[in-house]
Amino acid sequence: MSEVFKNRLSQLCTKVGRQIPVWTQGAGGNISIKEGNRLWIKATGYRLDEVKGSVGIAQVDYKKMVEVLHQNDWIESEAEENYAKLIRETTLPGLGLGLASMETGFHALLPGKYVAHFHSLASLLLYHELAKDRARVLKWLQQKTDLECAFVPVCRPGWILSGKIKGHASLYFLESHGIILHSDKDSLVEEWAILEKDFCKDFNYPLLYSLLIETKTFTELFQQFATEPMPFKCYFPDIAVFSERIEKILEPTSTRDHLLFPFSAVDKDRDMAELWLATQLIFQMCPDFKEVPSEITSVVRDLPTEKLRRQRELNHA
Ligand SMILES: [Zn+2]
Numbered sequence: 001m002s003e004v005f006k007n008r009l010s011q012l013c014t015k016v017g018r019q020i021p022v023w024t025q026g027a028g029g030n031i032s033i034k035e036g037n038r039l040w041i042k043a044t045g046y047r048l049d050e051v052k053g054s055v056g057i058a059q060v061d062y063k064k065m066v067e068v069l070h071q072n073d074w075i076e077s078e079a080e081e082n083y084a085k086l087i088r089e090t091t092l093p094g095l096g097l098g099l100a101s102m103e104t105g106f107h108a109l110l111p112g113k114y115v116a117h118f119h120s121l122a123s124l125l126l127y128h129e130l131a132k133d134r135a136r137v138l139k140w141l142q143q144k145t146d147l148e149c150a151f152v153p154v155c156r157p158g159w160i161l162s163g164k165i166k167g168h169a170s171l172y173f174l175e176s177h178g179i180i181l182h183s184d185k186d187s188l189v190e191e192w193a194i195l196e197k198d199f200c201k202d203f204n205y206p207l208l209y210s211l212l213i214e215t216k217t218f219t220e221l222f223q224q225f226a227t228e229p230m231p232f233k234c235y236f237p238d239i240a241v242f243s244e245r246i247e248k249i250l251e252p253t254s255t256r257d258h259l260l261f262p263f264s265a266v267d268k269d270r271d272m273a274e275l276w277l278a279t280q281l282i283f284q285m286c287p288d289f290k291e292v293p294s295e296i297t298s299v300v301r302d303l304p305t306e307k308l309r310r311q312r313e314l315n316h317a
Pocket residue numbers: 028029103117118119157177178
C-alpha cells in the first residue's frame with residue numbers, strides 16, 4: 001500500500017474513531033480505500049482508533065471477492081460459512097496485516113474509492129424518523145443534500161447486508177445499524193458531519209447535537225449519561241454480538257428489568273462501556289426506539305464471521 005493511502009486510511013480511521021460514542025463504539029465501524037486491485041480495510045477486531053501506520057489493516061483481493069459475490073449461487077444453509085471462507089481466502093497475507101472483517105462484502109461491492117461504515121446515532125434516529133414520517137424525511141434530505149441516499153431495512157449484518165447494498169448511492173442508511181458513506185472523495189465524512197448536525201437541529205435532538213459539537217472525555221460522558229440503571233436494549237447488531245460480555249458486567253437493581261453498568265467497570269471493559277453509553281443515549285433521546293428483531297439477534301452471535309471477530313478481540317485485548 002502506498003504511503004499516501006496508508007496515511008489517508010489511518011487519518012480517516014482516527015477521524016471517525018474519535019467520535020465515541022456518537023459515531024463508533026468498541027471495535028465497530030469500518031473504513032476502506034481501493035487502490036488498483038487491492039482494498040485496504042480496517043482489520044477485524046480492531047478499534048478504529050487503533051489503526052496506525054500498518055497496524056490494524058487488512059489487504060483484500062476485492063475483485064476476486066466481487067466476482068464470487070456476483071455469482072450469488074450459495075444455498076442459504078451454507079452461505080454464512082462460504083462467506084467467512086471467502087473473506088479468509090481473499091485476505092492477502094503481509095507483514096503486520098490482519099484479517100478482513102465481516103462487513104468487507106459491501107466495501108468490495110461498492111465501486112467508489114472510499115467506503116466508511118459506522119454506527120452513527122444520528123443515522124439510527126434518522127431511520128427512526130423515516131419510519132414515522134417517510135415523506136418528511138425524504139423532503140428534508142432533498143432540501144439538504146445533493147447526495148444520493150438509499151435506505152436499507154433492518155437485516156442481518158455480514159453476507160445478507162452485503163446483498164442489500166445495491167447501486168452507487170453516497171449515503172446508505174441502515175435501519176437499526178448505522179450508515180455507509182461511499183464516494184471517490186474522502187471529504188464525504190465531513191459532509192455527513194454537517195448533515196447530521198442539521199438533522200439534530202431540524203428534528204429536535206438537542207442532546208445529540210450538543211454531543212456532536214462538545215469535546216468531553218469518555219469518562220465525563222459516561223458519568224453524565226450512563227450511571228442510571230435502564231433495561232437492556234438491543235438497538236444495533238453489536239449489542240447482540242456482545243450481549244453475553246455486557247450482561248456479565250451489568251448488575252441487577254431493585255427496579256424490575258433495570259440494570260446498572262457500574263462505573264468501576266468502565267476501565268476494565270471500555271469497549272462494552274462505549275456500547276452501553278450509546279444504548280443509554282438512544283434510550284434517553286428516544287424511549288420508543290425499535291430494537292433489532294429477535295430473529296436477527298438470535299442468529300447474529302453465531303455467525304462464523306462474528307465468532308472470528310470475538311476471538312480476534314480476545315487475542316489482542
Ligand atoms: Zn456495522
